[in-house]
Amino acid sequence: MKSNFTRALAVILATCIFLGFAACKKDPQKETTTTTTETTTELQTTTELQQTPLSVDIIKLAISKAGVSDWDGIYANLTPEQKEAIVQYFAAAGQIVEFRDDNVYLVGSNPDIGNEPTSGPDTATTAPSGGGNKPAPTKNTSLAVKVTSITLNKTKMQIAQMNGETLKATVLPANAGNKAVTWKSNNPNVASVDENGNVTGVNKGSTTIVCTSKSNSAVSASCTVIVVAPQSGAVLSYKYDEDGQFFYVEDDPWQRNFGFNPLYDWGAAITQMFYDTARVKFQYKDKDWMVQLWKGQYGYAFIGAEIGVYNKPITRTIPHYDCADDNDSLYMKMSLYREVYAVETETLPDGSEKKTYILDENGRPIVEDIKWLFTRTYKRYWWVTGFVPGGLRKYQDRTELIVETVITLKDAEMRDAFVANLEEGGFKPGSATYKEPDTYRIDGNSVVISWQNIKHSKKLS
Numbered sequence: 510m511k512s513n514f515t516r517a518l519a520v521i522l523a524t525c526i527f528l529g530f531a532a533c534k535k536d537p538q539k540e541t542t543t544t545t546t547e548t549t550t551e552l553q554t555t556t557e558l559q560q561t562p563l564s565v566d567i568i569k570l571a572i573s574k575a576g577v578s579d580w581d582g583i584y585a586n587l588t589p590e591q592k593e594a595i596v597q598y599f600a601a602a603g604q605i606v607e608f609r610d611d612n613v614y615l616v617g618s619n620p621d622i623g624n625e626p627t628s629g630p631d632t633a634t635t636a637p638s639g640g641g642n643k644p645a646p647t648k649n650t651s652l653a654v655k656v657t658s659i660t661l662n663k664t665k666m667q668i669a670q671m672n673g674e675t676l677k678a679t680v681l682p683a684n685a686g687n688k689a690v691t692w693k694s695n696n697p698n699v700a701s702v703d704e705n706g707n708v709t710g711v712n713k714g715s716t717t718i719v720c721t722s723k724s725n726s727a728v729s730a731s732c733t734v735i736v737v738a739p740q741s742g743a744v745l746s747y748k749y750d751e752d753g754q755f756f757y758v759e760d761d762p763w764q765r766n767f768g769f770n771p772l773y774d775w776g777a778a779i780t781q782m783f784y785d786t787a788r789v790k791f792q793y794k795d796k797d798w799m800v801q802l803w804k805g806q807y808g809y810a811f812i813g814a815e816i817g818v819y820n821k822p823i824t825r826t827i828p829h830y831d832c833a834d835d836n837d838s839l840y841m842k843m844s845l846y847r848e849v850y851a852v853e854t855e856t857l858p859d860g861s862e863k864k865t866y867i868l869d870e871n872g873r874p875i876v877e878d879i880k881w882l883f884t885r886t887y888k889r890y891w892w893v894t895g896f897v898p899g900g901l902r903k904y905q906d907r908t909e910l911i912v913e914t915v916i917t918l919k920d921a922e923m924r925d926a927f928v929a930n931l932e933e934g935g936f937k938p939g940s941a942t943y944k945e946p947d948t949y950r951i952d953g954n955s956v957v958i959s960w961q962n963i964k965h966s967k968k969l970s
Contacts, residue, residue, distance in 0.1 A: 562584065562612035562613055562614055563606075563612075563613045563614065563615065565582045568580070568584075568587075568595060568613060569582075570598075571594055571595045571598035571599070572587075572591045572594040572595060572598075574594060574598055584611045584612045584613060585611040587608075587613075589660060589679050589681075592608060592681060593681070593683055595613060596681060596682035596683050596684065597683060597684070599615070600654070600682065600683075600684045605654055605655075605657075605682070606657075606682065607657045607658075608657065608658050608681065609657075609658075616657075654682060654684050654685045654686050655685060655686070655724065655725050656680055656681070656682075656685045656687070656688060656722040656724055656725045656728050657681055657682060657685075657725075657728065658680075658681045658728060659678050659679070659680055659681075659690065659720055659721075659722060659728055659729060659730040660678070660679045660681075660730060661676055661677070661678055661679075661720060661730045661731070661732050662676060662677045662678075662679075663676060663732050664731070664732050664733065665732060665733045665734075665735075666708070666732060666733075666734055666735070667734075667735045667736075667737060668700070668708065668709075668710040668734065668735075668736060668737075669710055669736070669737055669738065670710045670711065670712065670713065670736060670737070670738060670747070670749065671709075671710065671747055671756060671811075672709075672710050673707060673708060673709045673710065673810045673898075674707075674708050675705070675706055675707050675708070676692075676702070676706040676707075676708060676718060676720065676732055677706060678690050678706065678720045678730065680722065685724070685860070686724065686860055687722075687723060687724035687859075687860030688722075688724075688859055688860045688861065689722075689723040689724070689860045689861050689862060690720050690721060690722055690723060691704075691720070691721050691723055692704060692705075692706055692718065692719070692720055693718070693719045693721070694708075694716055694717075694718055694719075694734075695716050695717045695718075695719065696714070696716035696717075697711070697754070698711060698712055698714075698751055698754070699711055699712050699713075699714040699715065699716040699734070699736050700716050700718065700734045700736050701898050702718050703898070703899075706720070707810065708732075708734060709810055709898045710734075710736040710737075711736065711749060711754075711898075712736060712749050712751065713736055713737060713738055714735075714736055715733060715734065715735045715736070716733075716734055716736075717731050717732070717733055717734070718731065718732045718734055719731045720732075723860070724860065747759075750883075753883045753884065754883070754897070755813075755882070755883040755895045755896060755897045756811070756813075756895070756896040756897070757885065757893075757894050757895050757896070758892065758894045760890070762892075764832075764892075765832045765891070765892070766832075767832075768819070768829055768830055768831045768832055769799075769801070769817065769819045769829070769830045769831075769832065770828070770829050770830075771828055774786060781806075781808050781809060782805070782806070782807055782808070783805050783806040783901075783904040783905065783907065784803045784804060784805025784806065784807070784907060785803070785804055785805055785907045785908075785963075785964045786801060786802065786803050786964070786965055787801070787802045787934060787960055787963050787964070787965050788800070788801045788802075788934065788965050789801075789927055789930050789931050789934060790930055791923075791926035791927055791929065791930045792823065792926065793919075793922065793923045793926050794923075795822075795823055796820045796821065796822060796823060797820060797821050797822075797823055797825075797830075798818075798819070798820045798926075798927075799818075799819045799820070799830055800816065800817070800818055800819075800839075800916065800927070801816070801817050801819065802814070802815070802816050802912060802914070802958075802960055803815040803816075803817075804845070804907060804910045804912050804960070805901070805904075805907040805910065806900065806901050806904050806907070807896055809900065810898055810899075810900070811896045811897065811898060811899065812847070812882075812896070812897060812899045812900065812901060812910065813845065813894065813895050813896030813897065814843060814845045814894070814895055814910065814912045815892065815893065815894045815895075816841060816843055816890070816892070816893050816912075816914060816916075817832070817891070817892045818832075818833040818837065818838060818839050818890070818891050818892070819831060819832060819833060820833060820837060832891055832892065833891040834891070835889075835891075837891070838889045838890055838891040839889065839890065839891075839916055839917060839918065839919075840887060840888065840889050840890075840915075840916075840917040840955075841885075841887070841888075841889075841890050841893050841914060841915060841916050841917070842884070842885065842886060842887035842914060842915040843884070843885045843893050843895065843912065843913070843914045844881065844882075844883070844884040844885075844912070844913045844914070845881075845882045845883055845884075845895055845897075845910060845911070845912055846879050846880065846881055846882060846910070846911040846912075846913065846943045847879070847880045847882055847899075847909055847910055847911070848874075848876045848878075848879060848880075848908075848909040848910075848911070849876070849877050849878040849879065849880050850866050850867070850874035850875060850876060850877060850902070850909075851866070851867040851874065851875040851876075851877040852864045852865060852866055852867060853865045853867055866902070874902070879911070879943055879944075882895075882897050883895045883897060887915060908961055908962050910961070911943045911946055911959065911960070911961045912958075912959070912960045912961075913941070913942065913943060913957075913958070913959050913960075914957070914958050914960075915952075915955055915956075915957050915958075916955065916956050916958070917953075917954055917955040917956075918954050918955070918956065919954070920954060921954060923954075924951070924954045924955075924956060927956060928949070928951065928956060931949055931956070931958070934963065934965060935947065935963045936948060936949045936958065936960075936963065937949070938950065939959075940959075941957040941958055941959045942959055943959055943961075945959060946959045946960065946961030946962060947959065947960060947961055947962055947963050
């Protein structure tokens with residue numbers, strides 16, 4: 510069963526927002542040739558650099574270069590933009606800084622870049638030296654710079670079941686060789702998280718989402734997530750299967766009172782529902798019957814499938830069907846599978862990974878595997894559903910999803926009428942497994958169907 514209202518309730522917007530910061534560059538008009546023998550330094554050795562924080566004056570100089578100098582002199586009050594300015598200031602001269610204990614420390618240097626800037630109060634108006642007569646580096650030295658900190662935009666959030674929110678990470682320093690991170694939920698049964706930091710509420714409870722640097726596993730940040738029951742009574746019919754880890758609609762939801770109308774499918778895209786449908790229509794026992802299948806993208810955060818059983822009096826000429834009552838419900842089983850495509854992975858200069866699908870001669874991604882997503886067990890349904898967090902490669906291409914179903918008709922007469930229209934709709938006799946999609950086979954009064962590529966019009970005749 511479909512309705513704009515019902516579908517809109519399942520829409521989860523998962524947007525990824527990335528922060529960009531302006532890099533602080535050296536001003537050639539203010540460059541100085543002052544050497545370390547002409548100034549007083551606070552720190553002389555690596556050990557000392559790690560033990561003593563930078564002076565307030567040198568920090569103010571660094572952040573002023575980027576125009577973000579509104580700082581009160583308290584280390585704990587440095588903003589991410591100001592920290593970025595400090596990192597860039599010292600990176601220009603090959604220095605590496607670390608933010609810890611509410612202070613800023615020099616923790617190392619890269620000998621291939623410039624002279625080390627001094628950090629004493631006597632050098633508060635001196636920019637890092639360009640390196641005198643040293644030649645400019647000819648290799649990418651950023652690979653030697655390690656990630657020192659990760660900051661999340663939130664440290665605590667509360668979301669409802671079937672709702673979602675995006676966590677974003679700021680990784681410092683900006684010139685780190687590999688800024689890629691991994692995301693993990695300590696309890697996926699409460700809240701899941703994908704590789705982009707999109708968090709989805711699954712079941713009531715609390716858990717922790719952890720973001721960890723790929724290049725430095727000692728650096729991480731976390732966010733506590735509390736999942737609560739949906740606030741709107743309109744989605745209370747949705748439940749979560751903890752064993753199968755999928756959402757579904759309860760057996761007798763409020764939607765059952767509204768039947769099926771072609772407007773539900775017609776307006777699906779408006780509510781961010783992008784699905785394919787296949788209809789089997791036939792007459793049996795003085796009623797018009799329709800068994801309809803759906804699969805695709807439900808909102809921006811879920812993929813899933815449905816099968817509904819509907820009928821109406823033959824005398825009713827308008828294309829509005831009633832949801833099957835308990836006597837007309839059918840025994841069914843439904844499984845959803847997803848194609849896994851072969852990809853090539855390229856590591857970019859900033860350490861992030863770019864994945865590209867490997868295409869065949871027809872321009873379609875090469876299938877590497879078939880992944881089982883969930884199964885609704887065999888029992889009597891009028892509407893069997895299942896939804897899992899995820900997104901399709903392309904919303905307009907739902908063929909990466911494969912539905913396998915068993916539908917048991919009431920008797921041989923009903924079975925034959927069902928099969929006749931099934932064939933008219935494009936299904937062929939076969940194994941009816943995901944290995945041979947768009948086929949069917951008969952087993953007593955049951956019809957086993959595998960569906961992947963067939964698309965029927967969303968306009969109901």
